Amino acid sequence: MPRPSTPLLSPDRIRSTALAIIDRDGLDGLSMRKLAAELGVQAASLYGHVRTKDQLLNDIASSILSSVDVSGFSVDWREGLLRCARSYRAALSSHPNIVPFLAYGPAGRDESLQRLDLLHGALVEAGWSRREATMIAAGLMYIVFGSALSTFSSGFSADPADYSGRYPHLDRAHLLPGVARELDRDSFELALAAFVRGL
Template sequence: MARPKVPLLSRERIRDAALSLIDRDGLAELSMRKLAAELGVQAASLYTHYPTKDAVLDDIGGVLMARVDASAFDQGWRAGITHWAHSYRAALVRHPNFVAYLAAGPGTRDENLRIADAVHGGLVAAGWPPRDATMIGAATRYLVMGATMGSFSRGFVDDVQVYRDRYPHLEQAHLLRAKADEIDSESFELALSAFLDGLQLRFDIIEKERARRRQSRSANPRSDRE
């Protein structure tokens, strides 16, 4: 029996081709017709595996989010956030064109909700009030997504004259592209470290207030019964 000229379609092959197309051309350029052309098949062939383009995108999102690890909160909230943020960035940084789709929110995707549940539960167990835990989860997500949607350093060109003549404080900007990965990575670490330090100050205030309340109740035991 002769082998087919076009490899058989699978959800994995369709999904990988869609992500490659998005990486290359951008999220707005994805369509079932273009995806079919990328795979060398008719668009109708795709619908056997995915009923809509959104179903393809949702599956890609699930695969990427499955790579995110939020399991380190048993080592403390700082370690938990640090590990989660690094894992989160690593899962997304190679696909900046897809981040905008994920930024819409977790929706009902199991992988997103699994992570949100682990993060919120880990923060509350570590002593954060539920409202603060919600805001910390959201803020970390903003930080990671902002750090993966595009490269700051690659936004500059190599021509020294573009900046030197009109923008004296950017006279070294033409050198940024050559060190883009290093600058982007270290900038993320700087932002994450500053964020964690700020949270530590907030957490210390919360803990001091709790200690004050415990001391007050201990000194006035009748107030708890009244």
């Protein structure tokens, strides 16, 4: 195929299709050839619109995280922390399969740093020292990312039959997919509340 009359590709279309594949098939389920096929194109064509796969993933991550809400600090720093953490987690858990990618760091994403800077400034404004502000922001991120990892409760719902008897205290009922999701959210809320209260 030569140059088509209307372009088949655009950075946006590539990003959204890639994200759809990640959501459907997992992070490892995304390959440039599969992405290209889904767009009706050959793999090489993608590189006219995207510098590299890693860059593509970074862009996707950035766009997901752009919905994080840091407006709550105008009310109160506690409210700011809560609102920021909740919207952060909401963003991540709406696309859980991309979280492992974020785990690779170093998160040099500009928007992330900008948000972080804002958060940090608000905490200093509220009377915390610079060092304390950094640590509080870090602690908040620990809880957000930790809960998004789903290594925990949603992690082991694979085959509940395996667990019976071998782990006397763990309740098998906790592992049903529906319950696990709710439990994950409640665990996050508990950790968040305990953290903010304990400051």
